[in-house]
Amino acid sequence: MKQVRPKKNLGQHFLTDLGIAKRIADTVDACPDLPVLEVGPGMGVMTQYLVEKPRPLKVVEIDRESVAYLNEHFPKLRENILGEDFLRMDLTKVFDGKQFVLTGNYPYDISSQIFFKMLDNRNLIPCCTGMIQREVALRMASEPGNKAYGILSVLTQAWYDVDYLFTVDETVFNPPPKVKSAVIRMTRNSVEHLGCDEQLFKRVVKTVFNQRRKMLRVSLRQLLPNLSTIDSPLTQHEMMTKRPEQLTIPQFVELTNLVEKELCVRTQ
Incomplete structure (x- = not known):
């Protein structure tokens, strides 16, 4: 052949x-x-x-x-x-x-x-x-x-x-x-659970990297509209002034948990 x-x-x-x-x-x-x-x-x-x-x-x-x-x-x-x-x-x-x-x-x-x-x-x-x-x-x-x-x-x-x-x-x-x-x-690796909602983790990662040149306080508005107008643990966190390429994986896990809490507050 x-x-x-x-x-x-x-x-x-x-x-x-x-x-x-x-x-x-x-x-x-x-x-x-x-x-x-x-x-x-x-x-x-x-x-x-x-x-x-x-x-x-x-x-x-x-x-x-x-x-x-x-x-x-x-x-x-x-x-x-x-x-x-x-x-x-x-x-x-x-x-x-x-x-x-x-x-x-x-x-x-x-x-x-x-x-x-x-x-x-x-x-x-x-x-x-x-x-x-x-x-x-x-x-x-x-x-x-x-x-x-x-x-x-x-x-x-x-x-x-x-x-x-x-x-x-x-x-x-x-x-x-x-x-x-x-x-x-x-x-x-040895990780069995990330310590956060894994589907939301993927959403957060993809959302912020789609605007990778912007600080998180800006890119996260895609998930949380009017983010800049509220006072919460998320908006006060030091990560908000960082860009996504500066975050480690544990920090992305922490960010995901903060986003989840904010989403829960908004649905109450």
């Missing part, structure tokens, strides 16, 4: 450097003994190294041409090649409710959506590794006070320890992307 043609509408950039492919595949060894789910295997450049590991492996691929290629070249994996859309999958059914490692050379245009799905299934995924756009990797690993620190940084680091492993040059892909890539590893 001829090689698969990269499809622009699927954001496909096939890795051609076998050394890098093996390095990425080996990142799953940080969580030994767990089964592995690879997203977007394409022609199996990483799969060929993952399948050698002594653990269950499944791959999910939305591209029918790639699925046919994988079925032909990886006959032992045939029953574990899932021709589905990862974003629509019920991850509890992949390994019968068991935990697994998520990995892949993730399509740039949906990488953030993939990680948000990971966060929604964090109890199933204690470890996630793979390659993404370098800019996104820097955001995910960024600390407070940096320009890259944002929504993805806070929501990911609330539940995972993020390690930026190495940068990958654009010349090792077909076709070459216009940006550099990076390999990251996310390992589930």
Whole structure:
């Protein structure tokens, strides 16, 4: 069977450097003994190294041409090649409710959506590794006070320890992307509960970062109209003069609790 043609509408950039492919595949060894789910295997450049590991492996691929290629070249994996859309999958059914490692050379245009799905299934995924756009990797690993620190940084680091492993040059892909890539590893931390309403936490984080150049006393008006006209523990808090990139995750938790109290007062 001829090689698969990269499809622009699927954001496909096939890795051609076998050394890098093996390095990425080996990142799953940080969580030994767990089964592995690879997203977007394409022609199996990483799969060929993952399948050698002594653990269950499944791959999910939305591209029918790639699925046919994988079925032909990886006959032992045939029953574990899932021709589905990862974003629509019920991850509890992949390994019968068991935990697994998520990995892949993730399509740039949906990488953030993939990680948000990971966060929604964090109890199933204690470890996630793979390659993404370098800019996104820097955001995910960024600390407070940096320009890259944002929504993805806070929501990911609330539940995972993020390690930026190495940068990958654009010349090792077909076709070459216009940006550099990076390999990251996310390992589930010990946090079981944030100590606040988790849905409101996400709303607060997204709201203030959508106006990241403004102080919180301004950006929070999206959630709390007329905020500047009231006197409350929230409006008097020192955080109100800060911008969102200056807040740590514990401070976002504290802010969420203050916002929740203010919302409760307004509904009474």
